[in-house]
Amino acid sequence: MTGYSALSLARQALTGHRSWPAAWRAPEPRARYQVVIIGGGGHGLATAYYLAKTYGITDVAVLEKGWIGGGNTGRNTAIVRSNYLLTANSHFYEHSLKLWEGLSADLNFNVMFSQRGMVNIAHSNAELSALHRRGNAMRLNGVDAELLSREDLGRLMPGLDLSPQARFPILGGLIQKRGGTARHDAVAWGYARAADTRGVDIIQNCEVTALRREGDRVTGVETTRGLISADKVAICVAGDSGRLAAMAGLRLPMESHVLQALVSEPVKPMLDVVAVSGALHVYINQSDKGELVMGGDIDGSNSYAQRGDPHTLDHVVESAVALFPSIRRLRMMRSWGGTVDMSMDGSPIITRLPLAGLYLNGGWCYGGFKGTPAAGTALAHLVATDQPHPVATRFTLERFDAGDLLDERGSGSSPWMH
Amino acid sequence: MRIPCPCCGPRAMAEFSYGGADLSRPVASLPLDAPSAPDAEWNDYVYRRDNPAGAHRELWFHAAGCRRWFAARRDTRTNDFLSEAGA
Numbered sequence: 001m002t003g004y005s006a007l008s009l010a011r012q013a014l015t016g017h018r019s020w021p022a023a024w025r026a027p028e029p030r031a032r033y034q035v036v037i038i039g040g041g042g043h044g045l046a047t048a049y050y051l052a053k054t055y056g057i058t059d060v061a062v063l064e065k066g067w068i069g070g071g072n073t074g075r076n077t078a079i080v081r082s083n084y085l086l087t088a089n090s091h092f093y094e095h096s097l098k099l100w101e102g103l104s105a106d107l108n109f110n111v112m113f114s115q116r117g118m119v120n121i122a123h124s125n126a127e128l129s130a131l132h133r134r135g136n137a138m139r140l141n142g143v144d145a146e147l148l149s150r151e152d153l154g155r156l157m158p159g160l161d162l163s164p165q166a167r168f169p170i171l172g173g174l175i176q177k178r179g180g181t182a183r184h185d186a187v188a189w190g191y192a193r194a195a196d197t198r199g200v201d202i203i204q205n206c207e208v209t210a211l212r213r214e215g216d217r218v219t220g221v222e223t224t225r226g227l228i229s230a231d232k233v234a235i236c237v238a239g240d241s242g243r244l245a246a247m248a249g250l251r252l253p254m255e256s257h258v259l260q261a262l263v264s265e266p267v268k269p270m271l272d273v274v275a276v277s278g279a280l281h282v283y284i285n286q287s288d289k290g291e292l293v294m295g296g297d298i299d300g301s302n303s304y305a306q307r308g309d310p311h312t313l314d315h316v317v318e319s320a321v322a323l324f325p326s327i328r329r330l331r332m333m334r335s336w337g338g339t340v341d342m343s344m345d346g347s348p349i350i351t352r353l354p355l356a357g358l359y360l361n362g363g364w365c366y367g368g369f370k371g372t373p374a375a376g377t378a379l380a381h382l383v384a385t386d387q388p389h390p391v392a393t394r395f396t397l398e399r400f401d402a403g404d405l406l407d408e409r410g411s412g413s414s415p416w417m418h
Numbered sequence: 419m420r421i422p423c424p425c426c427g428p429r430a431m432a433e434f435s436y437g438g439a440d441l442s443r444p445v446a447s448l449p450l451d452a453p454s455a456p457d458a459e460w461n462d463y464v465y466r467r468d469n470p471a472g473a474h475r476e477l478w479f480h481a482a483g484c485r486r487w488f489a490a491r492r493d494t495r496t497n498d499f500l501s502e503a504g505a
């Protein structure tokens with residue numbers, strides 16, 4: 001592989017950029033691998049990369065039923081942050097954020113990580129106290145957090161409606177300056193290229209249709225491109241986790257739901273932070289192309305449809321306009337949905353399953369993109385050593401049996417409330 | 419998505435609240451004897467789900483309508499309602 005650099009760019013420019021080598025190979029699947037990873041989203045690809053890089057395990061295949069990054073990785077709104085309240089989540093996502101800060105250099109691929117700041121807006125005293133509490137928890141966990149007054153918010157976001165006549169008047173906020181956004185596709189491509197370089201086979205258009213087992217051990221997978229044996233099989237399929245678990249005869253503490261997002265036509269720069277309002281159930285930021293990217297809650301009912309109901313989008317747009325009245329005449333260009341793996345307490349699961357050699361990474365809800373580097377690190381560690389990674393020891397299935405939940409929102413086992 | 423309320427007929431999804439999968443609750447034998455309570459059954463009931471890609475029996479509340487709770491079956495891949503079984 002040629003490394004990407006200013007020099008290689010200049011050299012390729014001489015031939016009109018027609019002689020770049022493919023960023024990854026398209027090999028035929030072999031009959032056997034040491035490790036098979038199901039799902040070529042960011043998480044599966046990152047797991048393969050860290051297996052090869054950190055643990056020297058390169059006899060690995062990533063099997064993707066469609067094209068890599070075509071699932072939630074390519075559908076998400078790419079917000080990266082570590083502003084969590086609970087200690088276990090805080091440590092995990094902060095570990096992830098630190099990996100993001102070095103990711104482009106590590107992968108030799110520009111993932112366009114932009115630490116533009118992540119702002120939570122409060123509309124009531126109760127919300128403001130909750131943000132104070134969260135900010136304090138973050139600082140105790142070594143994560144950056146600063147409280148913002150109304151005036152601070154006005155300076156950061158000139159378009160924000162700070163008037164007392166606003167639909168929900170704004171009282172203050174909290175910023176994590178190291179939070180921001182990244183380029184979602186680049187994350188899949190960067191990990192794919194870096195894993196491929198180290199010998200990992202990335203096999204697209206290859207759907208896993210059944211698990212092979214002998215006694216209480218997994219021995220491989222049946223796919224649309226034939227039988228593939230493996231010592232270890234790791235499931236990284238987001239919204240399809242339940243389907244894969246069913247192949248192993250397991251029921252998970254998880255439901256699949258649809259989360260939608262939408263973008264406006266592009267406009268001149270007007271918003272250079274990520275803005276979130278919990279009370280209005282909306283978040284909004286501006287892409288490098290100038291489009292306003294926005295989203296809100298999941299639709300609410302179980303879904304594998306990868307599309308949702310317009311009333312959810314109405315709500316998002318109404319809320320965005322309530323925050324930034326000047327955007328009310330913008331046209332919305334596209335909307336889409338992804339099937340998110342909602343765990344019953346809103347926190348992820350990275351674990352061994354009762355079938356020996358079988359591993360699961362899922363339950364990322366609407367927030368697993370930011371967790372991609374750490375999830376890959378933690379799952380690679382688990383697959384390689386059979387021990388949980390130190391930052392992911394609480395992400396077990398047993399926590400549901402023990403009542404030892406990680407419920408950030410305190411909303412109980414109702415995924416549509418998370 | 420339009421949801422068939424057994425009382426009002428098909429109405430827009432925005433009028434409804436979701437109540438989750440229609441599950442049958444384990445029977446609690448009285449008097450409650452905590453140490454011998456069937457934890458596994460209750461854990462299953464509270465946390466584990468079939469989460470099918472296909473027919474799903476679920477609860478809906480017609481919050482902005484007749485305010486009736488009812489169960490319905492829906493294909494989670496297409497959002498087609500499969501029956502209007504009342505509850």
Ligand SMILES: Cc1cc2nc3c(=O)[nH]c(=O)nc-3n(C[C@H](O)[C@H](O)[C@H](O)COP(=O)(O)OP(=O)(O)OC[C@H]3O[C@@H](n4cnc5c(N)ncnc54)[C@H](O)[C@@H]3O)c2cc1C
Nearest residue numbers: 039041042043065071072073076077079208338368369370
């Ligand atoms: C609209 C939307 C907005 C979001 N916004 C954010 C955000 O701002 N910040 C954030 O952190 N997170 C966000 N998320 C969540 C985030 O996208 C996901 O948690 C994360 O991308 C999950 O990555 P993954 O690799 O696990 O899943 P995916 O990228 O979905 O990858 C799973 C892959 O598995 C494949 N697969 C499934 N079944 C099989 C099979 N049987 N055989 C082979 N392959 C299979 C799928 O085709 C898919 O490519 C958002 C999600 C959505 C839908």
Ligand SMILES: [Zn+2]
Nearest residue numbers: 423426480484
């Ligand atoms: Zn009704």
